Amino acid sequence: MPQPRRRVRRAKPVERPLEQLPGEALVWTDGACKGNPGPGGWAAIVVPADGGAPLEISGGEPATTNNRMEYTAALEGLRALPAGSRACIVTDSQLMLNSMTRWIAGWKRKGWKTASGDPVKNQDLVMALEAEIGRHEAVRWHWVRGHETGDAHAHKALNDRADRLAVAAAAAAA
Numbered sequence: 001m002p003q004p005r006r007r008v009r010r011a012k013p014v015e016r017p018l019e020q021l022p023g024e025a026l027v028w029t030d031g032a033c034k035g036n037p038g039p040g041g042w043a044a045i046v047v048p049a050d051g052g053a054p055l056e057i058s059g060g061e062p063a064t065t066n067n068r069m070e071y072t073a074a075l076e077g078l079r080a081l082p083a084g085s086r087a088c089i090v091t092d093s094q095l096m097l098n099s100m101t102r103w104i105a106g107w108k109r110k111g112w113k114t115a116s117g118d119p120v121k122n123q124d125l126v127m128a129l130e131a132e133i134g135r136h137e138a139v140r141w142h143w144v145r146g147h148e149t150g151d152a153h154a155h156k157a158l159n160d161r162a163d164r165l166a167v168a169a170a171a172a173a174a
Contacts, residue, residue: 031069041169044077060173092146
């Protein structure tokens with residue numbers, strides 16, 4: 001008789017302070033969707049390594065998913081940087097973070113299949129993002145808890161700004 005599957009408890013992610021490294025641009029990203037699937041929006045705020053004025057970019061699609069918009073935000077944020085840049089992608093998406101830092105090597109080894117044997121979702125964007133990362137000297141990832149505002153969270157005001165831009169782009173795409 002087969003044994004019942006035991007539910008594995010995963011530790012809650014811990015938010016660590018963001019530290020911009022010398023010569024590194026910060027790319028704050030977010031995606032949004034009105035319905036899932038539905039009209040979606042993405043946004044990236046690129047803070048140059050030299051401390052110059054941040055660049056805000058955003059866009060939307062009439063029929064998409066939140067996860068596709070999260071990937072698109074990171075992809076377009078990196079595309080806004082010159083080749084050979086050093087960057088830190090700041091995201092509130094655990095899925096995107098894990099996709100690009102933990103799971104991608106296994107997916108490639110298994111022919112773009114998940115651990116359960118299913119095709120990787122959003123493979124086109126994951127592959128495009130991986131290729132874009134290869135255009136740069138170094139890209140690292142940093143996770144922040146999203147949807148937290150106020151004085152205690154002022155250090156991640158650009159995450160909130162990216163969220164507002166993505167929501168506005170989703171509304172415009174509707």
